[in-house]
Amino acid sequence: MKRITTIIAAFAACAALTACSSTPQNSDVSVSQNTDTFAGLKLKRAGITDRVVFNTLDELERSSHIAVVGTFINDAEQEVDYEYDPYFKKDIIVDINSANTIEVTKVLMGDVNVGDELKIDQNYGIVDGELITFSELTPMQKGDEWVFFLRKVAKSDHYICTAESDSRFPTKSSASKNGIMPLAEGAELGVYNEADFNDGIYKEIVEKYDV
Amino acid sequence: MKLKKYAAPFLAGLLAAVTVTSTASAHPYDYWQRIYLSKNDANIELYVLYTAQTELLTKENVYDYAINWNNISSDVSVSVEYQNTILPNSNGKWIVTGREFKNTNLGRMNPYDASGNLMDTTPGVNSDWSYVRIDINVDAEAFVDLKNGLITPSKLITNARKTFLHEVGHALKLSHPKQNSTLSGHTVSNGRPYAIMNQGYVRSSSEAVAPDIAFHDKVCLKTKWGV
């Protein structure tokens, strides 16, 4: 894994922000993940991320730019964000991001076409033999098919699931096909903790879009 | 209250029964067990970096409210300092940083071990934290609730302030209340208590997200740290 210090990612982030951090940010850009290695990894759920909670499909749609069914078509590539921390007097990991490409197989909503390829970001990555995730969602694996409600990431051509487990769901046929992740009791639902799965919105989606 | 330092879940439950006999509405899974490394209490100093200070996220609107966590438990005290008023040497203080989240995230709390490694926050995984960082979304749009119709500055401030107080609650080792209607006090919105420790926007009082520290949050804090 090669550390690219304060170059591309840090400058791009600073240029995009009006108030640039006084603590410089560095990024590790790793090689692409190999899906086959997930099974043997130790899982660490890092941090507690707080998000908007959606109770209905209508609310979710209004906060999403597009909604599609799609399949991940390759392994994800990850970027690890470090920031200097004055307490430890060194760089520590503050965020991890992986990006993978889906091929759209059905369009539910928005300006997008079947066959389009979209990059999707998710807050997890593999560091020193650990699968570290800030996300409620199980990692992106080549071949997995999901229903996605997505937001365009500002100043980027990537997308992100609008609201974690309130915004990514299995299709009728994918529930048994999607891979089983380590320690993920709700793996076929795409979540680590089954309580995170939004049953109500899922039922509305199945009824409205027949997916 | 030396007991709580080593208290296993059942001991914490016992403590709860003794200290809050009138309510019994705190539950061991609404907070993380254990404490902070080398500390017997939850006296914490927060240090708000420039990156977290925006037009919306100000000392007066948002950050000074962290002290609302005081005067609930005698072992909890929260103070706030700002990068513009003292030298940027935050050794011993927990940092509050600004972040532009890509999706509808509002904030995040990251606990670390003594070496600066991220700690596991899986519910049921309990360990002594060494250090905590709070990230808050500096994109004001994140605090706009599309469901609410008319967006007023006061609604934005309410959601921003709630988010910060919620993250401070996490730093004090309170977690999201478990959704389970059989638990006492978990009577709102399909088995949640009315609490600031629920995630999401503040809406009507018939929904579970409280704009400020609520009864259930206070019971949890006292159960966790002592009266």
Ligand SMILES: [Zn+2]
């Ligand atoms: Zn939370």
